[in-house]
Every structure is written in C-alpha cells, then in structure tokens.
Amino acid sequence: MTTQTAHAQQPLLRVQDLKIRIRLDNGVMQAVDGVDFEIRQGQTLGLVGESGCGKSLTSRALIGINPKECETTGDITFMSPSESGKPVELLSLNPNGRQIRAIRGRRIAMIFQEPMTAFSPMYTIGNQIMEAILLHRTKNKKEAKKIALEMLSKVGISDQEKRFDQYPHEFSGGMRQRAMISMALSCNPELLIADEPTTALDVTIQAQVLELMKELQQEFGMAILLVTHDLGIIAEMCDEVAVMYLGKIVEQAPVKELFANPKHPYTKGLLKSMPRLGGDRSRRLDSIEGSVPVPIDMPPMCGFYDRCKDRIDGVCNRMAVPATRIADNHTVRCFLYSEPGEANSHVQAHP
Amino acid sequence: MLQYTLKRILLAVPVVIFISVIVFYIIQLPPGDYVSNYAAEMSVAGEVFTQEDMAAMRADLGLDRPVFEQYLIWVRDIVVHGDFGFSFNYNKPVMAVIQQYMGLTLTVSLVTMAFQYLVAIPVGIYCAVKQYSAGDYFFSGLSFLGMATPHFLLAVILMFLSYTWFGDPLLGLFSAEYVNAAWSMDKAMDLAKHMVIPVIVIGLSGTADLIRVMRGQMLDELNKPNVVTARAKGLSERKILLKYPTRAALNPIVSTFGWSLTSIFTGSTITAIVLNLPIQGPVMFNALLGQDMYLAGTWLLFMALLTVLGTLISDILLAWLDPKIRTEFRGT
C-alpha cells in the first residue's frame, strides 16, 4: 500500500523499439512499428487509438500472448520491485516457458474487452478465478477459495458464495467485468493491462467499473496500462497518454498537457471529435476524413499523410517521421515540429 | 432435468407410433407377399402350389385380412403379449431370431463405437493444434479418403489383403472350428482377430466424419478469447489445451453419441453382408427381400426406435454437458 508514493517514479516496464510483423497471404503487415514507452510504478499510462492501430497487439506483446503469426522484435524490460531488482527481458523468454508464465497472471495481469468470451462458458466463475490463485499463490484449495471470495467482495460482488458457483452466462455484463477484474487482481500484480475494459459495457456501468479500477489501484498500488479508443476514459483515468496511429506512437505527453496542448494533427482531430459538456449543441462534431490504411508494404512516410490537413507534400510522403521532443515529457512524431534531416532531435536513437 | 427428460420421452411417443404405421406400410409395398414368394421358390423346387393352397396358407398366416387389421393385430400383440410376430423364413418367433443375433451385433457395434471415438478425438485434437503440418495433411487426407470409399468395397479389399498376407480372408466372426464351440479364451481371441476388419470398415466413415468435426471444433475453440485469458493467467499450454478448447470441443462430439450407435447399427448392414458376419444386418436384409414382414417390420421399428432414442440421449447429454442449459433447470 505504500508502494505508490515510495516508488512512484521508479520505472516498472520499459518498451523500446517494439515491432510486430504479421505475415499475410498478400504481404507482410507491419502492425506495430517501433513503439517506445515506459510505465512507472503505480502510474497509469493510456494507449489510445482507432481500431486496428496496433494498440491491442502492443499490449498483448508485453506478456507474449499474441498468436504465433506475429513476429515480435524489440526490447521489453520488466523491472519488478519484488524480483530482487533484477530487470527481466520479456521478449527473450520462451513464450511458453516457465519463466514468462510465472510473470503472467502473477506480476502482470490482464483484463479483456469482452468478459463474456474471455471467460469460458464451461466452468464456473469461481473455478476460473481460483485457477490463477492455485497456480501462483497457494496449492491449498480451501485457501484459494477464500482468497477468491475475498476478491469477489472487493470488486463489489455481493452474495459471493452463490456467485462463486455460477457460470459466466448467469452474470450481467458489468458483473462479469467485475469478476474479470477480481480474477486479474487475485495474485496482486504489479502491472495491470486493461484492454478496452469498458467498451462492451453500458455507460453507467462503465463509470462504475472505472471507479472500481481506480480504487483498487489505490489499494494495491499497481500500475495500469489502459488501452482504449475513448479519450474520455483517458482523461478520467490516466497520468500519461500515448496516442497510437498505424503502428506508431504519434504523440506522447502527460494527460493534462496533451489535452491542453495537442500537437499532432491526428491528436487534434481526435480531440475535436469529442463531444464536450457545455459545448455548442448545434455545432456538428468534427470527424477525421478517410480511414486507416492497411500497413502492408508501406513506403517510408507518415501514415496519417492521406488524411492530414496540414501535410507537407514532398516531405511527409517521402520519408519516415522521427519522434521530436518538444517539451519535457512531450514528444510528437510530425514534420510540423521538426525539420526533415534533423536527426539530433530524436528522443531515443533507433538502432 | 428429470422433467425435461420426461417431457422429451413423452414427445417421442407419438413419433414412434407414427413410425410403426409407416413401417408396416412400407413392408407391404413390394409386389406380392410372403406366400407368393414362397410359392415361387417352391415351384422352382418342383412343388406346385395351387391358388387354393396359397389362399389356405394366407388364411393360416393371417395375410388375407386387410392391411390395417394386420397392423392392429400386430401392435396389439406387441403391446399386450410382447409378441412381435412370427418369422416365416426362420419358422421361429421374431424375438427368438433377434435374440439369436443380438449379442454379437451389440459387441461389434460397441467395439466399433469405442474405436471411432478413441481414434477420432486425439487425431482431431492433433490436427487442429498442428494445423497445416504434415501430420494434419496426412490425417485429413486419410479421413477424406475414408469418407469417399464405399465401405463394402473396402471390406472386400481388406479381406483380399488379409488373404494374401495371412492366407486367411477372415470371413465371418469366427473360424470354422469355433463357430459352435463353447466360449473360451481361444474363441474370444478368434473373435477379436475376426473383428479387426469389420470394426475398421464399419467405423471408418464415422471416424473420418468425427475427425473432421473434432478438428473444426478445436480450431474454432483455439481462437476463442478464453484461451488468451487462460494464457494471460500463466497456465501452461498443455493445461490450457485440455481444460479449455478440448472440453468445449467435446460438447458437440459427445452429443453425437446417441445417433452414432444407430448409424453403426444400420451402417454395418452392407459390410456385414459382404463379410458374411452373423449379425442383424444380413438377416434383416433377407427378411426385407423375402417379405418376411414381421421380422423386417420389427427390425425397422427397432431401428427407428433406436434413432429416436439416440436423439433423446444426445439431447439429454447435451443439456447435461452445457452449463447454459443445465443451469436453467437448476434455477427453477
């Protein structure tokens, strides 16, 4: 419980130059293309972007649960405070091996978008929650059940004894997501990856679940990587935001800075497309024209070029865009803020 | 659960009654009747049957009455006396004929069924997990071939191979010296040896089918998010495979249990004729051709009953295996 303040600025997980390639019938898709970020202990990082921008693949790559077809390269360094301080290089581990499995569920847990399909319909909720506890915390079934029941009550599920023996289809959507959270937190992880945790839920339930996540973060002191397409949730939950577009992080900043001072044309577009309380109701919301291209055999260029209002012909469609640091903690990947060839403005030199 | 089962059984009753009517009608369809067939056979042997002889025989067998009357009498005897009629061919009550062949029929059918599931489930899992591997192609090819080959001919080919390799076509279910011998270890071994070909032949198309179903189900299940969840929990691949996709994929497979027995029962008919097996199939085939109507009728009725029963068993198994259906009964 003390972790949050004590280690607040200690890095927990560092991702460097993460690339994910998927082989398809008609070429190789560069789904994630050189992503860098860092998550500090007890902090919440939001990863925001449209469907298909690679944010889910990125989050799953952290614990190596992407399908075999995904070729993943780069560095993912996990610095667990409890693992005698020794950093672990997650990508170098055998994806089915004992070491990574000891981290999955135990140190880094994950919750998913569709709690209905993420639970197996064949087993009771209790059975599925206990599974992780039995694997990582205790071999004693009675004790495991006790922990599971405790977790269920922590996520606000009443009548736990009865609920424990029920099947996923007997739960409502919000209850299922609560159960999912209790399952993820049952081993007291240091990092929780939440992949669109509230997308499938009603708006009122969304707020409850988000509130619950915040409370539990306070209590357990874990860090959260929140993957979402909803800027509202980002504003509500995160300390820092990374905006992803077409496999790249195009802008990264603390949440207040990003909302107050967006730089990348894509980020600006996203913010404009958000309805605001107290805004002029007769005004139509802005939308970003066009849609995301498929990153197969893309030439080196800005992926947003086709849709960008401020594009520079002959520059943006000719070369890859480097990331530029424009303020402390604020980086952006756009030629509007860096001269082409200005290599020294790279935040992190790419190998 | 019990209520559901009872309801299903009650619903099956009218179906069975309807089936028995149709069965009786179908047996009457072929031109002529048992007496005219018998007379034709006898005249070949040189014995002359006059119209009066035939009429007397018909009256004797009750064949001179209208069809519906014959049906009602047949049903009455079944219900009241458990009497399924008389087999003209065997000159015995139908039940005696059926009893004579039932033991071996059940043995062959059950062994075949066990063979089907024991082979198909592991192979199906293997093919799905190693999709597009050499092994997958091999088994998929084999199961395609299994579905495309008429099994009666496969029986002939296997017999031929067994004859050229072992000098014994393994016809029937027993070697000559054991047919009338009392049961002994040797006789059982002899039976086991003779069952290899029938079991492979009868079980082949079912196995091929099941492999494809199992493989398809597994592929579906392997791509489900609950597998990813399990992986994110840190479970080992082996544990995940057995606990999640396999368990879920088994549902539709296990629910085929019911009708699988029926299809083995009937599917074995042609094979049994070719292989000269002393089981129901050939006996009933001859009954159908020879207008031995009570025997044929009883058999068709049994088959239809078995199918209805099979569907019933499948439905109940499915309801019992699927938490969604099961919990509905628990709640109320």
Place this chain on the structure above:
Amino acid sequence: MKPMTVFGRQKPANLEPEGRKDVNYSSQWRLMVLRFKKHKLARISLAVLALLYVCALLAQFLAPYSLESYDSKYVNAPPMKLRFVDADGKFHIRPFVYELQSTRDPDTMRKIFASNPEKRYALKFFVKGERYKFLGVIPTSTHLIGVEQPGRIFLLGTDALGRDMFSRILLGSQVSLSIPLVGVGISFILGLIIGGVSGYFGGWMDSVIQRIIEIIRSFPTLPLWMALSAAIPPRIPVVRMYFYIVIIFAFIEWTGLARVVRGKFISLKNEDYVVAAKIAGVGDAKIIAKHLLPGLISYLVVATTLAIPGMILAETAMSFLGLGIRAPATSWGVLLQEAQQIENIALYPWKIIPLATVIITVLTFNFLGDGLRDAADPYKR
C-alpha cells in the same frame, strides 16, 4: 484480394493504391468467385468434375463398344496395353495393341490370356462401329477410338460376359453421375419451398412441417432405402426404374436441405438489415427476393454440393446389393457387383477399377463443396 481481416476484425481497405479499388466495391458474387479461385483444390476438382460430366455426356461416342456388346471369346480378359514399340523394338507413331490369345491353364483349366506379338492392331480414331444416337439425337456409328475388325480393344479389360469394362464404365457414368444431380435437384426444390415456408412464416405451419421432418429423419436412412428399393417391382422399363430411384433419394434427402433453409431463413429474418427493410415498408416478396435469397443461395449451393457425395455412395451401395439400378441398365455400383467376391479381385483385379471412379467423383465433390463453403463465407480468412 479479399477484404482484410486480422483476428476477425474487419479492416477498412479503401485507401489502397489506385487500380485495386474495384476489389473493394465488388459484388458478393464477384468476391465469391475471387475467393473460390484461391482455393486450388476446389478449382482442380471443378475441372475434374467438368471433364467427368463431359465424358458422361459423350459416353456413346467415346466408348468403343456399346453397353450390351459382348464377345464370349474374351471373358474376363485383362486390360490391354497401348504400345508404341513392337516386339522387334520398332517405334510406331500410332499406338497399337496386340491381339489377345486365350489358352487354358493345364492345372486349373482356367482361361488365361496372352498377347500375340504377331498380330498388331493400330488404334484408329473416328472409326465406324455400332450405331447409336449422338447426344441422343443424331444417329451415327462413328466412335472416337477403336481398332480394325476383327481386332478388339479392351483398355480396362472385360467382365464375366466378355463386355468391355472401359465402355461400360463410361456408359455407367451416365447413370451414376446423373442420379445424384437429379436427386439433389428435386430435393433442392422441395427443401427450398418447404423449408422456406416453414422458416419465413413460422407459427403452426412451421411446427407441423418440423414434426413431419422429424419423423422422416427418425428413420435410419439405409434400411429405409432398402425397404423402398425392395418395393420397386422387378423387370420394369429402365427409365421408370431410374425415376423411382431418384424419387427415393430425393424423398430422403430433402429434409436435410429444408432444415438448412429454415434455419438460415430464421436467422436472416432477424438480421438488422432485414428488419430495417421491413420497417421501411418493403413487401414480403421483395424482402425474400432481395434480402433473403441472396444470403441463402450460397449456403444452399454449398449444402447441395455436399449432399451429392452421399447420394453417389448410396446409389453405388444400393446398386451393388442389387436394389438400385439393375441390368440391363448399368452404373458403377452394378459394375462393382463383380468385385464382391475376393476370388474375383484376386484373379481379375481390373474389376475393382470402377471403385477408383467412385472415389474420385466423391472426393472431387467434397473438395468442391469445401471450396464453395469457404468462398461463400465472407468472414473466413
């Protein structure tokens, strides 16, 4: 190219380079054809099936002999080899066969055949032979291949009556390949109408139809086939016999298709776009024609294709047992009757050849059906 899907998620693909644009706006059918073309096995199967059916159509022309023509001199003769090089090592541009000479095995007294290198018969094209009607209309006596009289050519050997197996397999294919098509065609129509009525209108009609289907399906198919086939009177004209058998097959098969149609109708009926059309006031007939049928036809084509192999096997089995097609007509099942005894297979292995044609046909129909199914499913990778 197909619309890109990654892990089941549809990706918009309309920002692709120019020239590929047409793909993104192709109709459902165009996409199906494109996807089908990618399925190599199905494409090959389609070609093989086309070849088989053309051969069946032209069987009288392609076959050197007619169905009944026999030669008691050549009973159970083995297949002849087409040769280019003769006994003296001389090469002939025109392939030829040797005359078959029969002798008796001194031990078994069985007829054995040996080729006589003295007597060569060159393979001729467009030879005059027995008279027949080309495509059933034009009377002619020209056959594609043959040899000079008194020579004989038995490319696949002869049967127990001295009839040419090659000709009989070709001519038998007319029956074996058409019965499943006609049978499935009839059950297709029955299934579409009855299943459609049941699915679209629902209510009591649906319940009644469902009960009837349930009862028909409760009958195990094989004994039902047997019982019904046994009811076909012997010695009736070939055409009527053929007709009876087709009816029996269709009668048993339609229930399956009706179920597919019904299920599909019910699920499509509740699709948002159909409900939307209904709310917009579109009439029943137009909804069925415009929204339901297109979504259904592809499934029906697949279900039908996959129903054919079962019918081929059933016809073969029934004919094999003497309950299906009977002499003088012939089918592959009838031809296989001679392969029933293992002695026959041991002594005259060529009698098993019709099995190969059965297997090839069934396999190709299966592959074709699989290919069509994959092509018809827009959400499949």
